[in-house]
Amino acid sequence: MPAYILKRLAALIPLLLLVSVVVFLLLRAAQGDPAMAYLRLSRIPPTDEALATARRMLELDLPLWQQYVRWLARAVTGDFGNSYVTGRPVLGEVLHYLPATLQLAGAALLLTLAVSVPLGVGAALHRDRPLDNAARALSFTSVSLPNFWLGFLLVWLFAVKLGWLPALGRGGLEHMVLPAVTLSLMSMGINTRLIRTSLLENMHARHIMYARARGISERGVVWRHMFKNSLIPVLTSLGMHVGELLGGAVIVETVFAWPGVGRYAVSAVYNRDYPILQCFMLLMTAIFVLCNLAVDILYAWADPRIRLGEDRA
Amino acid sequence: MSQDTLTEATPAVAPAIIPDAAPGNTLLRQLLSRPTALAALALLCIILSMAVFAPAFSPRAPDDVDITRKFEAPSMEEPLGTDHLGRSVLARLCHGTRVSLFAVGAILTCIVAVGLTAGCVAGYAGGRVDSLLMRTCDVFMTFPTFILALFLVGVLGSGLTNVIIAVVCTHWAWYARFARGLVLGLKQREYVLAARAAGTRPARLVLRHILPPVLAQMLVMAGLDVGHMLLHVSGLSFLGLGVRPPTPEWGVMIGDAREYIGAHPEQLLYPGLMIFVTVMAFNLLGDALRDALDPAAARETEQDAACAAHGADGFDDPEYPSEYPDDADNDPADFHGAPANAREGAA
Numbered sequence: 290m291p292a293y294i295l296k297r298l299a300a301l302i303p304l305l306l307l308v309s310v311v312v313f314l315l316l317r318a319a320q321g322d323p324a325m326a327y328l329r330l331s332r333i334p335p336t337d338e339a340l341a342t343a344r345r346m347l348e349l350d351l352p353l354w355q356q357y358v359r360w361l362a363r364a365v366t367g368d369f370g371n372s373y374v375t376g377r378p379v380l381g382e383v384l385h386y387l388p389a390t391l392q393l394a395g396a397a398l399l400l401t402l403a404v405s406v407p408l409g410v411g412a413a414l415h416r417d418r419p420l421d422n423a424a425r426a427l428s429f430t431s432v433s434l435p436n437f438w439l440g441f442l443l444v445w446l447f448a449v450k451l452g453w454l455p456a457l458g459r460g461g462l463e464h465m466v467l468p469a470v471t472l473s474l475m476s477m478g479i480n481t482r483l484i485r486t487s488l489l490e491n492m493h494a495r496h497i498m499y500a501r502a503r504g505i506s507e508r509g510v511v512w513r514h515m516f517k518n519s520l521i522p523v524l525t526s527l528g529m530h531v532g533e534l535l536g537g538a539v540i541v542e543t544v545f546a547w548p549g550v551g552r553y554a555v556s557a558v559y560n561r562d563y564p565i566l567q568c569f570m571l572l573m574t575a576i577f578v579l580c581n582l583a584v585d586i587l588y589a590w591a592d593p594r595i596r597l598g599e600d601r602a
Numbered sequence: 603m604s605q606d607t608l609t610e611a612t613p614a615v616a617p618a619i620i621p622d623a624a625p626g627n628t629l630l631r632q633l634l635s636r637p638t639a640l641a642a643l644a645l646l647c648i649i650l651s652m653a654v655f656a657p658a659f660s661p662r663a664p665d666d667v668d669i670t671r672k673f674e675a676p677s678m679e680e681p682l683g684t685d686h687l688g689r690s691v692l693a694r695l696c697h698g699t700r701v702s703l704f705a706v707g708a709i710l711t712c713i714v715a716v717g718l719t720a721g722c723v724a725g726y727a728g729g730r731v732d733s734l735l736m737r738t739c740d741v742f743m744t745f746p747t748f749i750l751a752l753f754l755v756g757v758l759g760s761g762l763t764n765v766i767i768a769v770v771c772t773h774w775a776w777y778a779r780f781a782r783g784l785v786l787g788l789k790q791r792e793y794v795l796a797a798r799a800a801g802t803r804p805a806r807l808v809l810r811h812i813l814p815p816v817l818a819q820m821l822v823m824a825g826l827d828v829g830h831m832l833l834h835v836s837g838l839s840f841l842g843l844g845v846r847p848p849t850p851e852w853g854v855m856i857g858d859a860r861e862y863i864g865a866h867p868e869q870l871l872y873p874g875l876m877i878f879v880t881v882m883a884f885n886l887l888g889d890a891l892r893d894a895l896d897p898a899a900a901r902e903t904e905q906d907a908a909c910a911a912h913g914a915d916g917f918d919d920p921e922y923p924s925e926y927p928d929d930a931d932n933d934p935a936d937f938h939g940a941p942a943n944a945r946e947g948a949a
Contacts, residue, residue, distance in 0.1 A: 307741045316757050433882035435833055437840045438856055438874030445867045536748025540837050544860075555841055558756035570745075570753045577746045 294586055301578060309364070312570055313357050316563055323347055326561060327373060369568040374560050379568045383550055387572070389459055390542065390549035394534040396465055397473035401530060405477050409484025410516060416489065424481050431478025436537055440471040440544035457546040468545040472537050476530040483526055487519035494518075517591075524588050528581035535573050632894035639890030645883040649876075653699040660693030664850040673866055685855075685869055686862060694850035695876055701851045702880070705762060705835045709769045710824045716774040718813070718820060721781020725789070726808055736782070739775035747772040751834060752843075760843040769834050773827070777820060784816045822895060826888035829881035836877050852877050 317323075324343040328335045333343075344350055348359060363369070369379040412424035447467060448456035455464050491497065492515060500514045539551035546552070550569060557565035633639045652659060661680055668688035676683045682691040724735040742750075754768035788794055794811050802810075838844045839853030847854070852873040859869035 304740060304744055307737070308744055311741055312753075315754065429882075429885070433829060433878055433885055435836055435840075435853075435856075435874060435877045435881070437837060437853075438870070438877060441856065441860060441863060441870050442874070445863055445870070449864050449867070532746035533748075536746045536752075539748060539752055540841065543841060554752060554756075555843075558752065558760075558841075558843060561756075563757065566753055566756045570749060573749045574745050577749075578744060 370564040386550040396469040400473040401476040405480035412485040413488035428478035428482035528584040531580040642886035656696035664693040664697040665848040697850045717777025720778035725782040725785025742775035828884040
């Protein structure tokens, strides 16, 4: 198992390097002349002299690959440059806003699991009954609902009309309810459907028949044999949900004025604060990749066919 | 030439091919026999006519500002009232349909074109070209899609064209990988091998024998993704990164209306409802289309659809063998043995 984890970690390094190249090049290709952008945002008049100084300072006189290597070397030590707007180090700014986002995404993930697991299992066990229909309606609606609209509907109902929950900002647990529900609904719907399908496929597998034949109680059959095996595809989808939740957080944070890194990144887009955007992009991708790695490791632990297959190869 | 000789040699097969000769016809009949598909089609017809005949439905021009008439209640003249600048809500909804449908259409056309080209080249050429293209796909699939789209719009600048470019960049890799998998499968099929043996040139082989079936599959995939793309576009517009302000768009309308949520919640209701209904109609139709084309797989692929609609994994790719060997079910001891092995491995 440790060998498997190490191997997966090692495989990540080239991928993350390529990711950094793409992020670096995209930014360079798209933003035009970074020196001009820097001067405009620092409100320095773009004289030839100022441009030349800015070029030297931003190391734009070096060949592109050297610029990349230097940028990467600094990025690895946590130096992503300074924000064009505040002038403070980018990493500090982004990390300041990150906990709020992780809190929101984590709450949404927990909520997703807390609803979709029982609902999915219930729907599979009571196929074509009211519970199953309700689950199907949820999974169908949730993939079609724009989350920003859903957020406003919830704000209108629970904050404006009923006054039960606060509409905006971050604070106690009651502040988290609406954003977390808004963020998790789509994953909830997809996951419910996935668990239901997976259980139904497993229901007629031979090892289930065998377990029944051995006289194991129905509860034991369902939870120990059907549910555990059905978890495997669900586990894979968890990695995907993390990506959706991180992306969705950008919108949900904007709707609920949640002081997270997604909302901060949107303001960076308005301000054309490229270093912030770059750091945000790399950080989110790293979180996403690491979550997927964690999922893969759990997956290998749960399903030895994968791990043993990899070891033999 | 090779085609002709093959069909002449096997006249007995001809009757079986007849349904295929008119695939559009049977497909349509299949679709129309499903109530949900019928409802979705009807809804889409309404939405499409809203887009096409937008000026006819609109009481006034969508960007006709009249600040003295702001937040007018619905009336005969203005069926849905007016917004915070006194513009006609109905006119903005109808013209917004045009913007949204155009954006999604452009996105999916580009994605299918890019994905198809990259997938066919990778699958057919193989070797270095293949691995280069697939590694590029890997990199693009590493980013969370919406975050990459946000980043791209950030560096390209806002505007509908840049939103379209951003969404194409974030989604083409899944299509390319899917197309490549299909091409690899088709390459081994008898009719392709026969054409090859008959000396068909590679370009013609790909264009005539490989491209059409791959394209058909990719259009189904695109159909399943319409709703997802629409949500991407309206989400970016809501953030203020899509169309420029006077242009009506549903996401922009929601963004504009959010300040008036207390006094005028109906301003939020209409555009959101339009997005919701449109996305749902496309999702319903996409599901029905897939089921009609492949009724046998409809049950099994239920879970893939959830993933595909989401722009995630779940495609069959020869290089990534299924984690579920078919014989898994046949071995009752399989599961019981598993945890013990896992623990040994972990120790």
